[in-house]
Amino acid sequence: xxxxxxxxxxxxxxxxxxxxxxxxxxxxxxxxxxxxxxxxxxxxxxxxxxxxxxxxxxxxxxxxxxxxxxxxxxxxxxxxxxxxxxxxxxxxxxxxxxxxxxxxxxxxxxxxxxxxxxxxxxxxxxxxxxxxxxxxxxxxxxxxxxxxxxxxxxxxxxxxxxxxxxxxxxxxxxxxxxxxxxxxxxxxxxxxxxxxxxxxxxxxxxxxxxxxxxxxxxxxxxxxxxxxxxxxxxxxxxxxxxxxxxxxxxxxxxxxxxxxxxxxxxxxxxxxxxxxxxxxxxxx
Amino acid sequence: xxxxxxxxxxxxxxxxxxxxxxxxxxxxxxxxxxxxxxxxxxxxxxxxxxxxxxxxxxxxxxxxxxxxxxxxxxxxxxxxxxxxxxxxxxxxxxxxxxxxxxxxxxxxxxxxxxxxxxxxxxxxxxxxxxxxxxxxxxxxxxxxxxxxxxxxxxxxxxxxxxxxxxxxxxxxxxxxxxxxxxxxxxxxxxxxxxxxxxxxxxxxxxxxxxxxxxxxxxxxxxxxxxxxxxxxxxxxxxxxxxxxxxxxxxxxxxxxxxxxxxxxxxxxxxxxxxxxxxxxxxxxxxxxxxxxxxxxxxxxxxxxxxxxxxxxxxxxxxxxxxxxxxxxxxxxxxxxxxxxxxxxxxxxxxxxxxxxxxxxxxxxxxxxxxxxxxxxxxxxxxxxxxxxxxxxxxxxxxxxxx
Numbered sequence: 001x002x003x004x005x006x007x008x009x010x011x012x013x014x015x016x017x018x019x020x021x022x023x024x025x026x027x028x029x030x031x032x033x034x035x036x037x038x039x040x041x042x043x044x045x046x047x048x049x050x051x052x053x054x055x056x057x058x059x060x061x062x063x064x065x066x067x068x069x070x071x072x073x074x075x076x077x078x079x080x081x082x083x084x085x086x087x088x089x090x091x092x093x094x095x096x097x098x099x100x101x102x103x104x105x106x107x108x109x110x111x112x113x114x115x116x117x118x119x120x121x122x123x124x125x126x127x128x129x130x131x132x133x134x135x136x137x138x139x140x141x142x143x144x145x146x147x148x149x150x151x152x153x154x155x156x157x158x159x160x161x162x163x164x165x166x167x168x169x170x171x172x173x174x175x176x177x178x179x180x181x182x183x184x185x186x187x188x189x190x191x192x193x194x195x196x197x198x199x200x201x202x203x204x205x206x207x208x209x210x211x212x213x214x215x216x217x218x219x220x221x222x223x224x225x226x227x228x229x230x231x232x233x234x235x236x237x238x239x240x241x242x243x244x245x246x247x248x249x250x251x252x253x254x255x256x257x258x259x260x261x262x263x264x265x266x267x268x269x270x271x272x273x274x275x276x277x278x279x280x281x282x283x284x
Numbered sequence: 285x286x287x288x289x290x291x292x293x294x295x296x297x298x299x300x301x302x303x304x305x306x307x308x309x310x311x312x313x314x315x316x317x318x319x320x321x322x323x324x325x326x327x328x329x330x331x332x333x334x335x336x337x338x339x340x341x342x343x344x345x346x347x348x349x350x351x352x353x354x355x356x357x358x359x360x361x362x363x364x365x366x367x368x369x370x371x372x373x374x375x376x377x378x379x380x381x382x383x384x385x386x387x388x389x390x391x392x393x394x395x396x397x398x399x400x401x402x403x404x405x406x407x408x409x410x411x412x413x414x415x416x417x418x419x420x421x422x423x424x425x426x427x428x429x430x431x432x433x434x435x436x437x438x439x440x441x442x443x444x445x446x447x448x449x450x451x452x453x454x455x456x457x458x459x460x461x462x463x464x465x466x467x468x469x470x471x472x473x474x475x476x477x478x479x480x481x482x483x484x485x486x487x488x489x490x491x492x493x494x495x496x497x498x499x500x501x502x503x504x505x506x507x508x509x510x511x512x513x514x515x516x517x518x519x520x521x522x523x524x525x526x527x528x529x530x531x532x533x534x535x536x537x538x539x540x541x542x543x544x545x546x547x548x549x550x551x552x553x554x555x556x557x558x559x560x561x562x563x564x565x566x567x568x569x570x571x572x573x574x575x576x577x578x579x580x581x582x583x584x585x586x587x588x589x590x591x592x593x594x595x596x597x598x599x600x601x602x603x604x605x606x607x608x609x610x611x612x613x614x615x616x617x618x619x620x621x622x623x624x625x626x627x628x629x630x631x632x633x634x635x636x637x638x639x640x641x642x643x644x645x646x647x648x649x650x651x652x653x654x655x656x657x658x659x660x661x662x663x664x665x666x667x668x669x670x671x672x673x674x675x676x677x678x679x680x681x682x683x684x685x686x
Contacts, residue, residue: 012535015546045531050375061535061547066528068378069537069547070371071401077335077368081375081383082528084359085333089379089529110364268354277307277357279332282380282527 007034010044012064019058023217025176025202026056026123030063032179033094033121036186048089050079052099054130055204056123059094073103076111079118086281087117087261090190097124097138101157105137112166114260115194121186122159122197125204133207140243143212160252161236163197170196171236171253176203177224178249185251194259201247214244292462292574293498296469302501304328304461306494307356314489318456318482319344321489322412323352325460326384328491330499331410332358333383335372337365337391340424341480342414345386366391370398374407378536380502380527382464384410389418392431393438400439401538402473403561406515406523408502410463412476414483415591415642417668427480428668429591430643435475436620442558444565446572447475447620449590453487459617465500466572470564471522477619479642481592481671502527509533514545515557521564565621574617575626583612585684586630587638588651590616592671597640600677609685619647627654636684640664640677660684 005011007030020026037047044065051060053072060067066089070078075093083091093100100108100122111118127145128134135145138159139152163171170192172185182200189196203209203220214220224247232250239248258266268276293301308327316324323345326334332353336346350360358381363369366387373383387395392413402409415431417423435447446466450459456478463474505512505524509531517523526532539547540554565572580586585604589597594615604611614630616623631637636659639648648663655661664680666672 012546014544044533045529048528061537064533066378066533067535068375069535069539070374071397071538074367074371074398077363077372078375080361080363080368081333081335081372081377082379083375084361084372085376085379085381085383086527086529106364107368110368272354275355277355279358282529 010034021206023205028176032182050075052095054096056096076107091118093120098136112168158240164236169194172251173199175201175224301498304494304497309494318453321453321456323348325457329461329464333376333381335369366394370395386412396438403443406471408467415479426669468500513543516543569621573623576615580612585611599674604681624654631655631658636660638680
């Protein structure tokens with residue numbers, strides 16, 4: 001009976017219980033992330049988690065790595081500075097859809113364009129959950145939210161298409177139901193050089209499902225099970241999410257491109273030759 | 285060799301100082317402007333990371349850094365905006381580097397949230413603001429000094445920072461080193477408040493050899509992994525730091541936090557934390573103050589100024605002396621913390637203070653507060669765009685002496 005939870009070494013036990021609601025999918029994704037790290041065999045010293053603000057933003061506070069809870073929308077530029085200063089670190093941005101794509105949208109597109117060396121994991125629950133359910137850039141058309149009480153009439157982002165068109169080298173979408181696929185996908189994303197991106201659709205029973213009368217968390221998981229269409233390699237122009245319609249999941253992009261750090265060294269070396277003093281982190 | 289660093293380091297324990305890394309020190313006599321000198325000061329201080337976004341009149345600082353850093357060993361990145369720049373430097377700082385960002389008014393406004401984040405997380409950093417006329421886009425190519433209160437109070441919440449104001453290219457070099465040293469000593473964002481005139485003024489700048497420059501390296505914790513508490517100050521007010529990758533597996537947040545760095549949203553933790561963040565500056569203020577005082581003994585009038593305005597005021601002071609006025613001067617090199625004790629003392633002797641500045645009277649209010657009615661305070665405001673006419677300051681001195 002003394003068996004420990006397999007993720008326990010990756011969690012700050014002294015911070016538990018967490019603040020996430022019963023039925024929330026964020027914890028499930030943290031569990032899959034932990035398993036992906038375990039499978040990949042990373043040295044825990046070299047993992048760094050950077051979060052913004054919001055429910056998913058709290059992830060940084062629960063994982064037992066060097067971890068930063070930054071400002072709203074800004075985990076990507078923080079992670080950029082950190083990665084460039086210590087390229088030995090495996091830098092993972094773990095944040096929500098509002099944080100990464102509303103207030104932080106500009107940073108996302110530029111980090112993808114640069115092919116900056118980091119993995120971005122976005123938990124998309126379709127609303128701002130920490131502030132109790134306002135509409136955001138991922139809220140599907142016609143869904144209701146506290147700030148869209150008569151139904152949302154703004155088109156939403158198709159996140160895989162956005163990441164793809166900005167240059168990300170790895171783009172996938174799963175849901176909190178698809179744990180085995182997620183573990184594999186996270187492992188692949190972590191191994192990529194450059195900018196990798198995973199969108200994870202998650203229940204928010206407290207604010208999204210309840211307000212839209214979509215049932216309990218279990219009903220949402222059941223919806224994801226029944227309405228997911230796995231199409232690896234799908235054209236990301238066709239991965240829009242429509243309210244309560246089938247959702248395309250899968251690994252959409254997996255390509256090779258030189259990363260920001262590789263291109264920086266290459267260009268400097270070509271121009272400055274032996275005058276170039278490459279910064280390779282505190283350990284050289 | 286002249287004593288680089290404006291004297292702050294005399295206050296620093298020998299144990300905290302080392303000599304500069306010669307790789308970043310461009311020893312020699314140069315004929316350069318304040319922006320270029322600031323960049324060289326940063327390199328001499330050990331700054332190895334700048335994230336910036338172009339903005340007049342500060343851009344030459346990042347241009348020079350982009351040119352210089354690949355042969356020194358470090359990173360420059362031009363970010364997508366000033367918000368990104370002002371937090372990328374914290375990422376670099378927690379990875380162990382000395383880091384700075386550079387901007388002017390509109391960009392400084394965008395950075396305000398991250399000044400608060402830097403204060404709350406106690407991240408050593410330098411924010412250079414080459415001030416231009418404002419508000420808004422204002423006067424992009426022309427000088428101002430109207431961001432002085434913003435530097436002190438611009439982010440939300442109660443906090444304390446340090447702000448410096450150089451008045452020559454030489455000081456842009458010397459005092460950028462001071463800015464980095466103070467940032468490390470007190471684990472605080474330091475505002476380096478230049479102005480367009482000082483930034484674009486070309487003068488002789490002497491850069492000594494590296495062994496003549498003292499720098500304060502990062503103080504890392506010697507705690508064993510698993511025992512480190514990021515905000516345990518042990519009565520010193522300034523806790524030692526860790527950096528990523530060293531195995532401490534620490535957590536940093538902008539939320540109100542306890543010694544472990546964990547969020548702890550309650551009034552007791554808030555009170556303890558905010559008091560320490562304020563006190564690490566206020567209780568060390570006498571070590572941080574730096575001002576240049578001339579002929580204030582027996583003066584009837586004291587002209588208090590800073591930055592480019594101090595050089596215009598010098599002429600007004602000379603002329604007023606010729607007309608028989610007993611006038612002295614006090615030039616602030618450190619503006620925040622404000623040397624209130626000295627102002628109070630002078631208020632007990634002089635009849636009046638004259639405070640010229642390229643704003644509508646920001647520091648004059650601070651002087652008036654400290655003088656507390658014991659001496660008059662005469663503001664000589666200027667909306668910016670150029671410097672004062674020396675005659676305007678002279679007139680104020682004559683009026684003050686009456």
